[in-house]
Amino acid sequence: MKILVCISNVPDTTSKITFTDDGTTFNTAGIQYIINPYDEIALSKAIGLAEGGQGTITVINIGEANTEAAIRKALATGADEAVRVNAAPRDAWFVAHQIAAYAKDKGFDLILTGRESIDYNGSQVAAFVGELLGIPSVSTAKKIEIADHSATVEREIEGGKEVLSIPLPFIAGTAEGVAEPRIPNMRGIMSARTKPLEVIEPIEVPVLSKITRYETPEPRGTVTFVDAGEVEKLVDLLHNKARVI
C-alpha cells in the first residue's frame, strides 16, 4: 500500500500568539515550530499500516527550507521518503493544489493528514484535495481500518459518530483516536539522514482569498470572586448580571 502523509509546520501549542506591523504579520520571534499534532497522528497511523513491509510512506510538506527539521523528524519517526514543495503555504487552497498536483499520477492508495492545523484551523485541506483528485474525503476521522481495497472509517459528528465504508483511494483528516503518536527512536534518527528528501517547485494557484490583518481577543475584565460558602450569590450573578442562566 502506498500512503501519502501531508504534514505542516506550526507554532508549538505553548506559543503566545502576537502580531507585528499593525496586526498584519504573525510575529515569529521566539516561536518554536513543531509538526502539527494532528498530522503526527496521521503519520503514526500510516506507520502502523505500513509496518512489516505492508506499504511505503511518502511525506509531503509545503514549506520553505526552514521546515526541513520537521520533515527529517517525520522520516526519523518512520516515513520512507519525503517531498518538500518549496513555497510558503499561503492558504489551504494553495496547499491542497500542491498536494493534488504531486499525488495525481503517483497511485497512492491512501492520503492522510491531520483534521486541521492548529494555526489556521481551516480543516480544509482534506476536502480540497479530495475534490481536486475526485476521491472521497473524510474531514474528521476518529478511527480508520483498512481491509483489502476498502476502509471502515468512523467520522466525528456532533454527539456521536458515523461509520462509513469507503473504497480506496481516499483522503482522511485524522483526529485523536486514530493512532497513538509515535516518537523517533535512535535507529530512526540515524537512518533519517540518508532517506530521500526531494525538493520540487510549486504550481501556480489562483488567489481567492487573503488575510489582511489579525486581531487578538479582547482581554476580559477582572475576575469577581465569590466565597465558596455563598454559591447562591454566584447563581444570582449568573442570572441577573451575566444573564447566562
Added chain:
Amino acid sequence: MSVLVYTENTNGSFKKSVYEVVSYAKAIADSLNTSLTAISIGDVEQSALTALGNYGASRVLNVSSDQLKQFVNQAYASVIAAAADQIGADLIVLSNSFSGKGLAPRVAAKVEAGLADGAVELPDVSSDNITVKKAAFSGKAFAITELTSAKKVIALNPNSFELRETGGNTTVETFQPDIPGNDLAAIIQDIVRTTDKVTLPDAEIVVSAGRGLKGPENWGMIEELADVLGAATACSKPVSDAGWRPHSEHVGQTGIAVSPNLYIAIGISGAIQHLAGVSASKTIVVINKDPEAPFFKVADYGIVGDAFDVVPRLTAAIKAYKGN
C-alpha cells in the same frame, strides 16, 4: 448576487445552529439588498422547511431522493454547487459543523470560490470583496480574511450569531439535480449517537472538569450540574488522554474550540492550550482549590474551593433557583 444557505438536518430536523446560520445569511442578504434561498438535502418535514421562512429564507429548495437520504460530502457538494448555479448565487453560507467542514471546501472548489470558515461575526460587505473575521490559532487570535474571488463561501461557527425571527413566508420547491455516480462512493453503514443531550459544539452552557476531580468515578456530580443547567459536559486534555472521558469531550487547542454563553471550569488549572479553546466563551466561571490557578486570570467569576464541596452545593442552588 443572491445568497444561498445550506440547512443541515439532524435525523430529519433542524437544530438551533441551522436557524443561526439562516439568520446570519439573511442579515448578509439584507445588506446586499438581495434575497435568501435555503437548500435542504435529505428527508425533512414540510413544516420544518416552511419554518425557515421565520428566519428570512424566502425560498427553499428541497432535495429529497433515496440516494441522498444520508450525508455524503461529495454528493451534497455537487447538489449545493448545482443549486448555486441554478439560482445565480454568488455567496454560499453554511454552518462550520463537523459535516460543514467536510462540505465547505468541496463546494468552494467546485464553484472556485474563496472560503472563509470559522466566521465569528457578520462580514463587511461594503466592497465587492467581502471581508470575514474568522477564528484562528485555536482561539488565540482572529484572522480578518478578504474573499477576492467572484464567488464566495462562508462557514459560520456555532453560537456566534443570534437567532433573528423575521417572520416572513417561504415557498418550498423540489430541486432534483443529477448526481454523478462517482459522488456516492462512500457509504454510511451506521450512525451512533452517544448522547441524546445537547452536543458540545452547539451547547449554550458547558460544564467542564479536569484532573482536580481525581478520577472518572467522580464525574457523577459534573453530569448532575450539567443536567440541571441543560449543559454539555467537557474535559481538559489530561483527562481525555488518561481515558477518563472520551476524546470528543476534550476542549482546547488540540481538541475542540467552544463558544458557549457560559463555560464552567472545575478543577482545571488553565494551561494556555486549554484557554485557547474556551476564549470565545461569553462568561467563564472557574472553580479551583488553588487560588493561583492561571484559569482565574481569564475568568469572569471565580470560587476558590474544593470541587467536591462546592459543586454539589452549586447544583442544589441552581435547582432551587430553577424551582422558583
